[in-house]
Every structure is written in C-alpha cells, then in structure tokens.
Amino acid sequence: MSKQRWETRPLEVWNKAKEMRAEWQKSIDTASSERVLLAQGNIQWSIGFPALRVIEDNPVGAMMANKSDEFARICRLAGEVLGWGREVCGYQLNCWGAMYLGHQMDGSPFPFRDLVIPFPDPCDQHTKRGQAPMDYSPIPRFQENWPLYTGPRDTDREKAMIEDRVYCTLYIIEEIERIFGQKFDDERLIESVKVAGGISPYAQDVSRFMQHIPSPLSQKDLYSFYTLGGLTKSDPGETVAIWKALRDEVEWRVENNIAAVGNERYRWMEAHPPPWHFLKYYRYMEKYGAVCIGSQYSHMMAGPFEIKPDGTWAPRGGGFRQLVNKPIKTREDAIRAMIGTEARGHRFKDDEVIRPYALNDFAKAYKVNGAILPLWRCGVGCTVTRKEQGLRLSEIGVRVLHYEGSQPGDRTDLDENRMMDQLDVWMESQGLRKLEE
Amino acid sequence: MITAGIDVGIESLKAVILKDGKVLARGIGLSGGVNRARTTEQVWRDTLAAARLKPGDVSKIIATGQGKNDVGFVQERITEPVADARAARFLYPKATCVVDIGADQVRVVTLGPQNNILEVVMNQKCAAGLGILLKSMARTLGMTLEEMSRLSDGPTAAAAVNDGCSVFAEMDAFSLLNRNTPKEEVARAVTEAVAVRINSILNDKMKPSKESTVLVGGLSRNKAVVNALKRRSGINFLIPEQAEYAGALGAALMAAE
Numbered sequence: 001m002s003k004q005r006w007e008t009r010p011l012e013v014w015n016k017a018k019e020m021r022a023e024w025q026k027s028i029d030t031a032s033s034e035r036v037l038l039a040q041g042n043i044q045w046s047i048g049f050p051a052l053r054v055i056e057d058n059p060v061g062a063m064m065a066n067k068s069d070e071f072a073r074i075c076r077l078a079g080e081v082l083g084w085g086r087e088v089c090g091y092q093l094n095c096w097g098a099m100y101l102g103h104q105m106d107g108s109p110f111p112f113r114d115l116v117i118p119f120p121d122p123c124d125q126h127t128k129r130g131q132a133p134m135d136y137s138p139i140p141r142f143q144e145n146w147p148l149y150t151g152p153r154d155t156d157r158e159k160a161m162i163e164d165r166v167y168c169t170l171y172i173i174e175e176i177e178r179i180f181g182q183k184f185d186d187e188r189l190i191e192s193v194k195v196a197g198g199i200s201p202y203a204q205d206v207s208r209f210m211q212h213i214p215s216p217l218s219q220k221d222l223y224s225f226y227t228l229g230g231l232t233k234s235d236p237g238e239t240v241a242i243w244k245a246l247r248d249e250v251e252w253r254v255e256n257n258i259a260a261v262g263n264e265r266y267r268w269m270e271a272h273p274p275p276w277h278f279l280k281y282y283r284y285m286e287k288y289g290a291v292c293i294g295s296q297y298s299h300m301m302a303g304p305f306e307i308k309p310d311g312t313w314a315p316r317g318g319g320f321r322q323l324v325n326k327p328i329k330t331r332e333d334a335i336r337a338m339i340g341t342e343a344r345g346h347r348f349k350d351d352e353v354i355r356p357y358a359l360n361d362f363a364k365a366y367k368v369n370g371a372i373l374p375l376w377r378c379g380v381g382c383t384v385t386r387k388e389q390g391l392r393l394s395e396i397g398v399r400v401l402h403y404e405g406s407q408p409g410d411r412t413d414l415d416e417n418r419m420m421d422q423l424d425v426w427m428e429s430q431g432l433r434k435l436e437e
Numbered sequence: 438m439i440t441a442g443i444d445v446g447i448e449s450l451k452a453v454i455l456k457d458g459k460v461l462a463r464g465i466g467l468s469g470g471v472n473r474a475r476t477t478e479q480v481w482r483d484t485l486a487a488a489r490l491k492p493g494d495v496s497k498i499i500a501t502g503q504g505k506n507d508v509g510f511v512q513e514r515i516t517e518p519v520a521d522a523r524a525a526r527f528l529y530p531k532a533t534c535v536v537d538i539g540a541d542q543v544r545v546v547t548l549g550p551q552n553n554i555l556e557v558v559m560n561q562k563c564a565a566g567l568g569i570l571l572k573s574m575a576r577t578l579g580m581t582l583e584e585m586s587r588l589s590d591g592p593t594a595a596a597a598v599n600d601g602c603s604v605f606a607e608m609d610a611f612s613l614l615n616r617n618t619p620k621e622e623v624a625r626a627v628t629e630a631v632a633v634r635i636n637s638i639l640n641d642k643m644k645p646s647k648e649s650t651v652l653v654g655g656l657s658r659n660k661a662v663v664n665a666l667k668r669r670s671g672i673n674f675l676i677p678e679q680a681e682y683a684g685a686l687g688a689a690l691m692a693a694e
Contacts, residue, residue: 169541429557430554
C-alpha cells in the first residue's frame with residue numbers, strides 16, 4: 001500500500017446527524033400514541049400546526065433499500081401484488097409495501113398516515129406518491145401544483161408560478177384547519193421560515209469547501225447531512241446549528257488539509273442518487289485514490305450554483321431568490337418566502353436542455369476527472385438526458401462511466417459484480433491501478 | 438525474455454507465451470465453469486509443454502479476462518480492454534479502435550496516439566451473453582456453431598427476435614420454432630439480433646473508424662455475425678488470424694514491458 005498523502009479523520013459532527021435522524025424517526029413512530037397527526041409529505045409549513053408531523057417517503061424508502069434488501073424486496077412484492085408496476089418509484093414501493101404489510105423493517109407497527117400532502121414535483125411519479133396511502137386508509141390528500149416551463153428564463157412567468165403555488169398552499173392550510181379542527185399558528189411559521197433561511201449560507205459554504213484539493217468531504221459524508229432540513233424536518237434552530245457546526249468543521253478540515261480520501265488523485269462526480277443498497281462502490285473507488293465530490297443532488301441544501309462571469313462558483317441567486325428578502329409579516333408572506341426558496345423553475349433536474357450544461361459547470365467547478373452516471377430504468381433520478389449529459393461531459397474531457405440498474409431504491413436489476421468490473425476497467429483504461437487491494 | 442498472458446474468459450481459456458515479441462505457443466480450452474481455476478492450470482501446463490518450457494522459464498505471467506481473479510499463479514492481473522488495446526496496437530500499429538466480441542461482453546476501446554486509451558464502452562447487462570446465446574441457440578436448433586454460422590450467413594432474416602435482451606431473444610426464437618419457422622430462418626434472426634446489439638454498442642459514444650478498427654474475441658470467428666455486423670456498421674474490420682487470442686497476447690506483451 002502506498003504512503004498516504006493527507007491525513008484523514010472521521011467527521012465529528014456526524015454523530016449529531018445520526019442522532020437527529022434517529023429522533024426524527026422516533027417522532028414519526030410515536031405520532032399516533034402522542035395523538036399527533038402524521039402527514040405523508042415534505043412541507044416546511046407543517047410547523048404552523050400544533051399537532052402535525054410530516055414524513056417524506058424518499059429517505060425512508062432509501063434507508064430500507066440500504067439496510068435490508070430482503071425486507072425491501074418483500075415490500076415491493078406486496079406492492080406488485082396489489083397492482084403497482086415495478087416502474088413506480090422504488091422508494092414509494094418500499095414504503096407502500098411496509099404499509100400493506102403493516103410493519104416496518106424492525107418489525108414495529110407501521111406508522112399509518114392521517115393525511116397526505118405530497119411534495120409537488122414535475123415528475124409524475126413524485127406526485128403519484130400520495131395515491132397509495134390515500135386509497136388504502138382512506139385518508140384526505142392535498143396536492144399542490146408544480147408549475148414548470150422550459151426554455152429561456154422568463155421572470156414574469158416565474159412570478160406567476162410562485163403566486164400559483166402560494167395560493168394553492170394557503171388553500172390547503174385552510175382546508176386542514178377546517179377538516180381537522182387545528183388552528184394554524186402564523187407566528188410559529190414566520191419564525192420558522194426566518195430561522196430555516198439560515199441553513200443556506202452554511203450549506204453553500206460546505207459546497208464551496210469541497211472544491212479544495214484534497215476534498216474535505218466525500219459523497220458518503222454528504223449523504224449523512226443532505227436530508228437534514230430538507231427531506232427530514234427537525235427543529236429549525238437545531239437544524240441550523242448542525243449545519244453551522246458542519247460548516248465550521250469542514251472549514252477547519254480545509255485549512256488543515258484533512259482529506260476525505262487520504263490518497264486523493266482522482267475526483268469524480270455523479271448525477272442524482274446512488275444505488276442505496278450498494279454504497280460499497282464509493283469505498284471501492286477509494287482504492288484507486290478516487291474521491292467522489294458529490295452531485296447536484298447531494299449538494300441540494302446549498303441550492304443551485306453557477307459559474308459567474310469572473311469564474312467563481314456561487315449561488316445562482318436572482319429570480320425567485322430576490323423575493324425572499326422582502327419582510328415576512330403574515331402567513332402569506334411566509335409561504336411566499338418559503339416557496340421562493342423551494343420553487344426552482346429552471347432546475348437542473350427538470351430541463352433537458354440546461355441540465356447537461358449545468359452538470360458541465362459542476363464538473364469544472366469541482367475539477368473532476370470522471371463522472372459515473374447510472375442508467376436507471378425508472379423511478380427517482382431516472383435516466384432522461386443521462387446519455388446527453390455523458391456526451392457533454394466527454395466534450396470537456398471528463399471520462400464518463402454509465403451503468404445499468406433498476407432505480408436507487410430497487411436492487412433488482414443491478415449486477416454488482418459487473419459494476420465492480422466496470423469500475424476496474426474504467427480506472428485502468430485511464431492509466432490508474434489500485435493503490436491497495 | 439519469455440512472458441505469458443492468460444485470458445480467462447467465460448466460455449474459453451486462452452494462453453499465449455512470447456519470447457522477445459514472438460509467439461512461442463498458444464493454448465486454448467473450455468473454461469470449466471466453477472472448476473475454472475483447475476482448467477486454467479491445465480491449459481497453462483499444455484501451453485508450456487507446447488513451447489517446450491518449464492514454469493520457471495517464464496519471467497512473468499499476466500492474467501486478464503473476466504475470470505482473471507481465479508488464477509493464482511500469475512504475477513499481475515489487468516482488465517480486458519487494457520490487454521485488447523495492447524494487442525491491437527501490436528498487430529496493427531495504426532489501429533484506432535479495437536472491438537472485442539466475446540461470450541459475455543462486448544468491449545469497444547478507442548485508442549489514443551501514445552498507446553493510451555481514450556474511451557471504453559462495454560455492453561450493459563441487457564446485452565450480456567451474446568456469445569453464450571448463440572451457443573445455446575445452436576444447441577436448441579440441433580446444429581453446431583459452425584453449421585449455424587454457415588446457414589445464417591446471408592441476407593437479413595424475415596423473422597426477428599428481440600435484440601435488447603438475450604433471454605427475450607431466446608424466448609422469441611422458441612416462439613418462432615413453435616410456429617414452424619424454418620430453423621435456418623430462426624438462426625438468421627438470432628444472428629441478426631446479435632449484430633444489431635453489437636452495432637448499438639459500437640455507436641454508443643464514438644463512431645469507430647471504417648478502416649482502422651480491429652475486431653477480436655471468440656465471436657469474431659463467426660462469419661455470419663461478422664458479415665451481419667459489417668453490413669450494419671459499414672466498418673471494414675481488421676481481423677487478425679488468431680483473433681480469439683488477442684487478450685492473452687496483450688497480457689503477454691504487457692508482461693514483457
């Protein structure tokens with residue numbers, strides 16, 4: 001084994017992230033016994049209701065795929081038996097299957113939802129996610145719109161899109177108040193929006209720090225944090241605090257050249273989620289001195305970045321974000337500000353024209369040598385434009401590896417040994433041999 | 438300096454022994470499935486005997502092929518495209534691309550000016566086992582591979598089988614046989630499907646040169662497949678005489694460096 005070039009050490013704040021994640025899971029499991037409504041969805045405004053918790057199925061389905069392929073398979077089969085196709089999002093099928101079976105991975109009772117507020121998304125599979133729990137119980141479902149357009153940026157259209165979502169959300173809040181008899185606390189929402197806005201600058205710093213060579217974090221580190229404040233909602237103050245702690249620790253790592261991979265000599269990137277059941281390939285690539293610096297997906301808490309005219313890598317800003325800086329005094333102000341940070345219109349993952357070029361900018365900013373882009377058959381992060389992305393990356397000298405699989409939450413079609421063979425071929429064909437066995 | 442390369446493939450094992458850049462002996466045998474380690478040793482012993490050498494006479498042995506990790510007596514292992522690239526440049530110094538069509542994998546390797554590799558494209562799972570499919574279909578049709586190749590070497594078949602998945606292709610072929618489609622027609626359909634699939638991999642990222650692309654691997658011995666592939670791709674492939682030994686040759690050449 002070759003001599004290590006840089007010091008490595010575990011991230012100290014990681015334990016806190018695990019603790020928060022466990023607390024979130026506990027809050028879901030105890031919702032029923034504490035007589036708190038449990039909503040399936042991913043909504044920041046739920047905090048305005050005194051007795052409402054939200055659970056987003058994506059991280060749960062991913063965790064199931066990661067922790068127990070056997071249980072995830074049983075769950076997906078339970079979904080198939082009831083008529084859901086294999087091409088439905090694997091995260092959802094994992095969760096729906098657990099719902100049909102009535103228990104979770106550890107055997108504990110499934111926390112049935114009381115209502116569904118699916119996170120709006122242009123992807124029909126994402127919006128479909130509320131249907132199974134709604135039909136099964138049955139329970140009310142509140143579906144927000146996700147207006148979207150492609151083509152040149154149009155500020156007027158973007159404003160109209162925000163207004164559409166704002167009034168859609170206000171209507172849903174009023175309906176929940178009416179149906180469930182809970183009074184919405186405007187002050188609590190306003191405070192939460194103000195506090196949660198503090199995450200972005202810290203997350204942006206973390207993203208920027210990863211441009212450093214050696215990279216202070218790797219993709220696997222990011223996966224410990226990227227849902228905190230996004231897909232999993234905890235106390236806003238605590239969430240901001242952990243992002244600050246992460247930022248501070250990563251800054252220190254950069255100053256002291258503490259590396260994620262001690263022999264970093266190759267930087268690679270991804271686009272969208274990995275096969276959660278097979279995260280082993282990150283460590284396998286490290287044998288070649290290769291570090292994964294993440295993807296636009298795992299850097300999501302920092303929001304969209306772009307290369308500025310002076311060559312710096314900075315938050316995109318403008319557009320929706322300009323609206324966030326207005327004073328927040330009412331429920332409507334808060335919802336508008338919140339949607340202003342969430343609605344992205346021109347998102348990297350929605351626009352087949354912009355997406356490959358946004359990926360190229362990401363590659364340049366992080367000085368990557370290669371990109372591993374899965375060809376998923378379906379589900380989250382499905383393959384639309386993936387080959388185009390590969391071709392565009394090749395044009396700027398980034399070597400690209402594609403591999404096939406079902407989808408991130410579904411192991412069925414991924415040939416793990418073939419993938420490892422491909423990794424060896426890919427690295428050796430670039431003149432790199434393993435530094436360790 | 439005497440060196441050797443062993444290509445441990447899914448279907449067959451190939452060994453090449455070189456002395457100062459010249460081939461002393463070649464050996465080939467069936468892979469032996471789970472007994473691959475043992476059959477590889479047998480092929481190696483036979484090849485040594487053919488070269489009138491003892492094991493200690495060989496300075497370095499490198500293994501390649503999908504079963505390379507099964508071989509314990511080698512000093513090094515390299516991946517298949519690296520071996521193919523080395524062999525292609527040795528056999529055809531002006532080669533710009535090498536395509537290896539084997540029992541399980543199809544690999545397209547674009548070569549750079551300094552013996553480096555610019556790009557590698559491999560088949561994905563859905564196109565795996567094309568060579569194995571032909572062997573299995575020959576058995577189903579009651580033919581040898583040679584007979585199947587001879588009978589299917591001609592114009593495109595009227596019948597067609599799935600060209601995206603070898604399992605589906607086999608099922609389609611059974612359906613055709615159940616409808617009394619002549620077995621020659623089924624053989625042509627299967628051969629055409631294999632060529633279609635290989636051609637799609639050829640054009641996945643790069644367009645190989647029409648004149649300086651080398652074709653190697655066991656399937657390059659199948660005239661019907663090669664002719665169908667030429668027709669589809671328009672490439673006038675350079676096919677070495679001992680094309681199935683290219684991987685082993687490349688490994689032996691690397692061992693000498």
